Amino acid sequence: MTHTSTIDPAEVAKFEAMAAEWWNPNGKFKPLHMLNPCRLDYINTQIAAEFDRDLSQAKPFDGLRILDIGCGGGLLSEPMARLGAQIVGADAAARNIPVAQLHADQAGLIIDYRHTTAEDLVSAGEQFDVVLNMEVVEHVADPLTFLTTCQALLKPNGMMICSTLNRNAKSFAMAIVGAEWVMRWLPKGTHDWAKFITPEELYSLLRQAGLEPVDRKGMVFNPLGWSWSLSSRDLSCNYVTTSIKPNAAQK
Amino acid sequence: MVQASDKAAHGQSRPSGHTWRMSYDADIVIVGGGLNGPALALALAGGGLTSVIIDARAVAPRAEAGFDGRAYALAIASKRLLQGIGVWAGIADKVQPILKITASDGLSGQGPAPFFLTFDHAEMEEGPMGFMAEDRFLYRALMDAVQRTPGTTALFGDGVVAQEITTQGASVTLASGKTVTGRVLIGCDGRGSGVASRAGIARQGWGYGQTALVTAVHHASPHGGTAHQFFMPSGPLAILPLAGGHHSSIVWSEDATAAAAIQGLTDTDYLHALRPRFGDFLGEIALAGDRFTYPLSLSLAERFVMPRLALVGDAAHGVHPIAGQGLNLGLRDVGALAQVLVEAARRGEDIGAIDVLDRYQRWRRFDNTAMALGMDAVNKLFSNDNPILRAGRDLGLGVVNAVPGLRRGFMRQAAGLTGELPRLLAGRAI
Numbered sequence: 001m002t003h004t005s006t007i008d009p010a011e012v013a014k015f016e017a018m019a020a021e022w023w024n025p026n027g028k029f030k031p032l033h034m035l036n037p038c039r040l041d042y043i044n045t046q047i048a049a050e051f052d053r054d055l056s057q058a059k060p061f062d063g064l065r066i067l068d069i070g071c072g073g074g075l076l077s078e079p080m081a082r083l084g085a086q087i088v089g090a091d092a093a094a095r096n097i098p099v100a101q102l103h104a105d106q107a108g109l110i111i112d113y114r115h116t117t118a119e120d121l122v123s124a125g126e127q128f129d130v131v132l133n134m135e136v137v138e139h140v141a142d143p144l145t146f147l148t149t150c151q152a153l154l155k156p157n158g159m160m161i162c163s164t165l166n167r168n169a170k171s172f173a174m175a176i177v178g179a180e181w182v183m184r185w186l187p188k189g190t191h192d193w194a195k196f197i198t199p200e201e202l203y204s205l206l207r208q209a210g211l212e213p214v215d216r217k218g219m220v221f222n223p224l225g226w227s228w229s230l231s232s233r234d235l236s237c238n239y240v241t242t243s244i245k246p247n248a249a250q251k
Numbered sequence: 252m253v254q255a256s257d258k259a260a261h262g263q264s265r266p267s268g269h270t271w272r273m274s275y276d277a278d279i280v281i282v283g284g285g286l287n288g289p290a291l292a293l294a295l296a297g298g299g300l301t302s303v304i305i306d307a308r309a310v311a312p313r314a315e316a317g318f319d320g321r322a323y324a325l326a327i328a329s330k331r332l333l334q335g336i337g338v339w340a341g342i343a344d345k346v347q348p349i350l351k352i353t354a355s356d357g358l359s360g361q362g363p364a365p366f367f368l369t370f371d372h373a374e375m376e377e378g379p380m381g382f383m384a385e386d387r388f389l390y391r392a393l394m395d396a397v398q399r400t401p402g403t404t405a406l407f408g409d410g411v412v413a414q415e416i417t418t419q420g421a422s423v424t425l426a427s428g429k430t431v432t433g434r435v436l437i438g439c440d441g442r443g444s445g446v447a448s449r450a451g452i453a454r455q456g457w458g459y460g461q462t463a464l465v466t467a468v469h470h471a472s473p474h475g476g477t478a479h480q481f482f483m484p485s486g487p488l489a490i491l492p493l494a495g496g497h498h499s500s501i502v503w504s505e506d507a508t509a510a511a512a513i514q515g516l517t518d519t520d521y522l523h524a525l526r527p528r529f530g531d532f533l534g535e536i537a538l539a540g541d542r543f544t545y546p547l548s549l550s551l552a553e554r555f556v557m558p559r560l561a562l563v564g565d566a567a568h569g570v571h572p573i574a575g576q577g578l579n580l581g582l583r584d585v586g587a588l589a590q591v592l593v594e595a596a597r598r599g600e601d602i603g604a605i606d607v608l609d610r611y612q613r614w615r616r617f618d619n620t621a622m623a624l625g626m627d628a629v630n631k632l633f634s635n636d637n638p639i640l641r642a643g644r645d646l647g648l649g650v651v652n653a654v655p656g657l658r659r660g661f662m663r664q665a666a667g668l669t670g671e672l673p674r675l676l677a678g679r680a681i
Contacts, residue, residue, distance in 0.1 A: 025606040033606055040598045055597050058299055079599025106419050
């Protein structure tokens, strides 16, 4: 496939090398599996609030069309499918797609996985109620162009949820030294700290991309409980944001 | 049943979005229809998860039993869970509130020692310390609730002969040849758990060389809602008040040889052996129930979960039945596991994934192990005739009694109100 892409080819290669390990909760993607309940809680709460859905009902996201950009092995796509969403999982790493598709098939889940990019989805005229843009923006070559492309994929009043890593001494210590060097949770070189983005920078980028940021929360690891939780105050390391695409007609 | 009819034709190039579907008889397959199994099915139904309960035994004899003396001391937290799953209303008028508990050290043949450890419900905000509920009433109330609750199915009178765990589901084969499938298989099948042994989960056990003799007595004086626990050299004797005021359930522990001899006695001689231990504080006593024996032992499964499989209650941890903690611990497992599974389902997670089930194990394993070892230690301390230990015990019990804060701590522990409570046991919706 040839296309104009915001994906940095060196980053794609790194994730391709890890694709087969996606679904092992104690394998290389252990940190992502551990983070998953926390980010799902955030995503589900935000979607339910915006689209007026009751999470205690079966298939609360029925009728919502959701894009999981940078879907990897499908850690977010599968839960969204279980909750009833019509989900497209897109990844620029070709090797992730058959891995994710095989796993979804075995689970009896209908998920439309595609080896494609945000740019190509725009060209194809795709539109979504929700775009999940999780732990991706710190890996792209040009964040503003990427976020603007994601914005173009949203229907009016659509929602983008975007998470990334803050850039400060603590995130360097946690994500690079801690997760990659000490715990060896992630292969060395998974992250480039210089590409991390502060919440203020991300809000600014989101606005420039034509979105209206409405919420942000920190995701904090508690070493005693060995689990992640959401925090309104501590956005010092991992954090997640919600923005809405303004309805053009109201502008 | 697994339906994989159109799964064969796929290659890498199949159209996106095309898939084959797998369907299950229920979300959860529960093996064991005693008390924890039906309670779990009801708790799961409250959170929108369906289940099938399988048991080799038929429902009828146990639900239709006459008075046989078998009863449980339900902790307050257990009552709240039963309320939350719609069962309490079915037994509320048949239970005896426990208003007071006395614990005391007994000398062979001399009845209880003077230092009584007394727990009074007036010191607790939550009302009674607990409730005595007869097995037949509790079982019937649970089965009635299962019958009327959508999404819970009881398959009784047909036992499991084989089970299979795959990456995506679990299936069991019954004696009749029927197959039942689900996303998760739960063993509520007691300390001899077939679910655990078929899955290759090893157990660690400790025997005590002791046997519990269980029966019920009628006594001339009313019990006033007081439960008594006498720690005798040969083992504890619990006298637990039953509804009506003149019946109490007896859990009488003796070393295995003595217990076998006592169980072999005629009713008259059995009562003759019980009288000096029981004492005369409730007036004349007479046998009023069937006589059961249970060998006392501790049995811990080496793990409570595997991918797509979890163990609950005695299948995970069989404890010494002092203070009726076996069922109370089991109902805590029920509340915790139901909450973990319902939360995972609402989050969109795969409810049988090991990282989901591990949350249940982390939550319950420490609590259960601590309780099992704690009761083991209490029993060993009190089942001893060493005079120095005796003096220490009498003093120790007296000291606990004299310090209200310490005593309230014991009471809250016994009432099941300490530790991180599952929502159903805290009186909240799942």
